[in-house]
Amino acid sequence: MARRGTEAFPDLGAHCDRADCNQLDFLPFACDGCGGVFCTEHRARRDHGCAKAADQGRVVVVCEACGDAIERLPGQDERAILEAHARSRRCDPARKRKPRCPARRCKEALTFSNATDCKGCGQKVCLKHRFPADHDCAAAARAAAGAAAAARRAAGECGRDAQSKQGGAWALPASIRNFKIF
Numbered sequence: 001m002a003r004r005g006t007e008a009f010p011d012l013g014a015h016c017d018r019a020d021c022n023q024l025d026f027l028p029f030a031c032d033g034c035g036g037v038f039c040t041e042h043r044a045r046r047d048h049g050c051a052k053a054a055d056q057g058r059v060v061v062v063c064e065a066c067g068d069a070i071e072r073l074p075g076q077d078e079r080a081i082l083e084a085h086a087r088s089r090r091c092d093p094a095r096k097r098k099p100r101c102p103a104r105r106c107k108e109a110l111t112f113s114n115a116t117d118c119k120g121c122g123q124k125v126c127l128k129h130r131f132p133a134d135h136d137c138a139a140a141a142r143a144a145a146g147a148a149a150a151a152r153r154a155a156g157e158c159g160r161d162a163q164s165k166q167g168g169a170w171a172l173p174a175s176i177r178n179f180k181i182f
Helices: 080-086 138-155 160-161
Strands: 059-062 067-072 115-117 124-128
Touching: 059 080, 067 080
Parallel strands: none
Antiparallel strands: 059 067, 115 124
Protein backbone atom coordinates (compact mmCIF):
# COMPACT_ATOMS: atom_id res chain seq x y z
CA MET A 1 0.00 0.00 0.00
CA ALA A 2 1.38 3.36 -0.97
CA ARG A 3 2.00 5.98 1.63
CA ARG A 4 -0.02 9.07 0.99
CA GLY A 5 1.40 12.59 0.54
CA THR A 6 3.95 14.43 2.66
CA GLU A 7 4.02 15.51 6.30
CA ALA A 8 2.79 19.00 5.45
CA PHE A 9 0.15 17.76 2.95
CA PRO A 10 -0.89 14.21 3.83
CA ASP A 11 -3.73 14.04 1.26
CA LEU A 12 -1.63 15.24 -1.66
CA GLY A 13 -0.27 12.54 -4.00
CA ALA A 14 1.04 9.07 -3.17
CA HIS A 15 4.31 7.13 -3.14
CA CYS A 16 4.88 4.49 -5.83
CA ASP A 17 4.20 0.91 -4.62
CA ARG A 18 7.18 -0.51 -6.48
CA ALA A 19 9.75 -1.43 -3.84
CA ASP A 20 12.80 0.01 -5.59
CA CYS A 21 11.07 3.29 -6.61
CA ASN A 22 8.94 4.78 -3.79
CA GLN A 23 8.75 8.09 -5.71
CA LEU A 24 6.20 10.67 -4.55
CA ASP A 25 3.86 11.32 -7.45
CA PHE A 26 1.22 14.05 -7.22
CA LEU A 27 -0.88 12.40 -9.95
CA PRO A 28 -0.53 8.69 -9.16
CA PHE A 29 -2.02 5.89 -11.26
CA ALA A 30 -4.05 3.06 -9.73
CA CYS A 31 -3.62 -0.33 -11.43
CA ASP A 32 -6.93 -2.06 -12.12
CA GLY A 33 -5.16 -5.45 -12.12
CA CYS A 34 -3.43 -5.52 -8.74
CA GLY A 35 -4.90 -2.43 -7.05
CA GLY A 36 -1.52 -0.81 -6.43
CA VAL A 37 -0.68 2.88 -6.83
CA PHE A 38 2.21 3.72 -9.16
CA CYS A 39 4.15 6.68 -10.55
CA THR A 40 4.19 7.62 -14.23
CA GLU A 41 7.23 5.44 -14.92
CA HIS A 42 5.63 2.27 -13.48
CA ARG A 43 1.97 2.76 -14.41
CA ALA A 44 1.85 0.08 -17.15
CA ARG A 45 1.25 -3.52 -16.01
CA ARG A 46 4.48 -4.78 -17.55
CA ASP A 47 6.49 -1.97 -15.91
CA HIS A 48 5.56 -2.85 -12.32
CA GLY A 49 5.38 -6.64 -12.71
CA CYS A 50 1.62 -6.97 -12.31
CA ALA A 51 0.20 -10.49 -11.96
CA LYS A 52 -2.42 -9.67 -14.64
CA ALA A 53 0.15 -8.43 -17.19
CA ALA A 54 -0.49 -11.45 -19.42
CA ASP A 55 -4.24 -10.73 -19.53
CA GLN A 56 -4.87 -8.82 -22.74
CA GLY A 57 -8.55 -8.15 -22.06
CA ARG A 58 -11.00 -8.26 -24.94
CA VAL A 59 -9.54 -8.22 -28.44
CA VAL A 60 -11.62 -7.36 -31.49
CA VAL A 61 -11.06 -7.60 -35.21
CA VAL A 62 -12.56 -4.89 -37.45
CA CYS A 63 -14.14 -5.99 -40.74
CA GLU A 64 -12.83 -3.91 -43.66
CA ALA A 65 -16.04 -4.31 -45.67
CA CYS A 66 -18.70 -3.23 -43.17
CA GLY A 67 -16.79 -1.77 -40.21
CA ASP A 68 -18.17 -4.25 -37.64
CA ALA A 69 -16.03 -5.18 -34.64
CA ILE A 70 -15.92 -8.95 -34.01
CA GLU A 71 -14.56 -10.27 -30.72
CA ARG A 72 -11.56 -12.58 -31.03
CA LEU A 73 -11.20 -15.24 -28.38
CA PRO A 74 -7.72 -16.49 -27.38
CA GLY A 75 -6.45 -19.06 -29.86
CA GLN A 76 -8.66 -17.99 -32.77
CA ASP A 77 -7.13 -16.95 -36.09
CA GLU A 78 -7.96 -13.44 -37.26
CA ARG A 79 -8.36 -14.48 -40.91
CA ALA A 80 -10.78 -17.30 -40.01
CA ILE A 81 -12.92 -14.91 -37.96
CA LEU A 82 -13.16 -12.44 -40.85
CA GLU A 83 -14.02 -15.19 -43.35
CA ALA A 84 -16.80 -16.51 -41.09
CA HIS A 85 -18.13 -12.96 -40.67
CA ALA A 86 -18.10 -12.38 -44.44
CA ARG A 87 -20.17 -15.55 -44.97
CA SER A 88 -22.70 -14.49 -42.34
CA ARG A 89 -25.65 -12.25 -43.14
CA ARG A 90 -24.44 -9.56 -40.74
CA CYS A 91 -21.69 -8.34 -43.08
CA ASP A 92 -23.24 -5.58 -45.20
CA PRO A 93 -20.81 -3.23 -46.99
CA ALA A 94 -23.57 -0.64 -47.51
CA ARG A 95 -23.65 0.01 -43.75
CA LYS A 96 -20.09 1.34 -43.74
CA ARG A 97 -20.96 4.34 -45.90
CA LYS A 98 -22.30 7.19 -43.84
CA PRO A 99 -25.47 8.88 -45.08
CA ARG A 100 -24.98 12.23 -46.84
CA CYS A 101 -26.92 15.47 -46.55
CA PRO A 102 -29.71 15.55 -49.18
CA ALA A 103 -29.28 19.29 -49.88
CA ARG A 104 -28.07 20.10 -53.37
CA ARG A 105 -24.26 20.18 -53.77
CA CYS A 106 -23.69 19.24 -50.09
CA LYS A 107 -21.32 16.35 -49.48
CA GLU A 108 -21.39 16.47 -45.67
CA ALA A 109 -21.56 13.04 -44.00
CA LEU A 110 -24.35 12.86 -41.43
CA THR A 111 -23.19 11.70 -38.01
CA PHE A 112 -24.82 11.84 -34.60
CA SER A 113 -23.22 15.19 -33.82
CA ASN A 114 -23.87 17.13 -37.02
CA ALA A 115 -27.32 15.94 -38.15
CA THR A 116 -30.80 17.19 -37.39
CA ASP A 117 -34.30 16.27 -38.53
CA CYS A 118 -36.29 18.95 -40.36
CA LYS A 119 -39.61 19.55 -38.62
CA GLY A 120 -41.28 20.44 -41.91
CA CYS A 121 -40.35 17.59 -44.23
CA GLY A 122 -38.78 15.08 -41.82
CA GLN A 123 -35.52 14.78 -43.78
CA LYS A 124 -32.25 14.28 -41.92
CA VAL A 125 -29.95 17.17 -42.92
CA CYS A 126 -26.60 18.59 -41.79
CA LEU A 127 -26.45 21.57 -39.44
CA LYS A 128 -25.57 23.91 -42.31
CA HIS A 129 -28.92 23.14 -44.00
CA ARG A 130 -31.10 22.82 -40.88
CA PHE A 131 -33.42 25.70 -41.80
CA PRO A 132 -36.24 24.97 -44.29
CA ALA A 133 -35.09 27.67 -46.71
CA ASP A 134 -31.63 26.07 -46.95
CA HIS A 135 -32.59 22.55 -48.13
CA ASP A 136 -35.57 22.67 -50.52
CA CYS A 137 -38.04 21.79 -47.80
CA ALA A 138 -41.32 20.70 -49.38
CA ALA A 139 -43.34 21.80 -46.33
CA ALA A 140 -41.75 25.26 -46.33
CA ALA A 141 -42.49 25.73 -50.04
CA ARG A 142 -46.13 24.72 -49.53
CA ALA A 143 -46.46 27.00 -46.50
CA ALA A 144 -44.94 29.98 -48.34
CA ALA A 145 -47.19 29.47 -51.36
CA GLY A 146 -50.25 29.05 -49.15
CA ALA A 147 -49.44 32.18 -47.13
CA ALA A 148 -48.98 34.25 -50.29
CA ALA A 149 -52.28 32.99 -51.74
CA ALA A 150 -54.09 33.69 -48.47
CA ALA A 151 -52.71 37.22 -48.38
CA ARG A 152 -53.93 37.85 -51.93
CA ARG A 153 -57.37 36.48 -51.13
CA ALA A 154 -57.63 38.57 -47.96
CA ALA A 155 -56.72 41.70 -49.90
CA GLY A 156 -59.27 40.92 -52.59
CA GLU A 157 -56.59 40.78 -55.23
CA CYS A 158 -55.76 38.01 -57.61
CA GLY A 159 -53.87 37.47 -60.85
CA ARG A 160 -52.76 40.61 -62.69
CA ASP A 161 -54.66 42.96 -60.39
CA ALA A 162 -52.22 42.18 -57.58
CA GLN A 163 -49.30 43.55 -59.59
CA SER A 164 -50.91 46.61 -61.10
CA LYS A 165 -49.46 49.95 -60.17
CA GLN A 166 -51.55 52.86 -59.02
CA GLY A 167 -49.95 56.24 -59.46
CA GLY A 168 -46.43 54.86 -59.81
CA ALA A 169 -46.56 52.77 -56.60
CA TRP A 170 -47.55 49.21 -55.88
CA ALA A 171 -51.11 48.70 -54.70
CA LEU A 172 -51.27 47.96 -50.99
CA PRO A 173 -53.88 45.71 -49.42
CA ALA A 174 -56.68 47.50 -47.61
CA SER A 175 -55.58 46.24 -44.21
CA ILE A 176 -52.18 47.91 -44.63
CA ARG A 177 -53.48 51.08 -46.32
CA ASN A 178 -55.77 51.84 -43.38
CA PHE A 179 -53.10 51.07 -40.78
CA LYS A 180 -52.29 54.10 -38.64
CA ILE A 181 -48.90 54.35 -36.98
CA PHE A 182 -49.77 57.03 -34.38
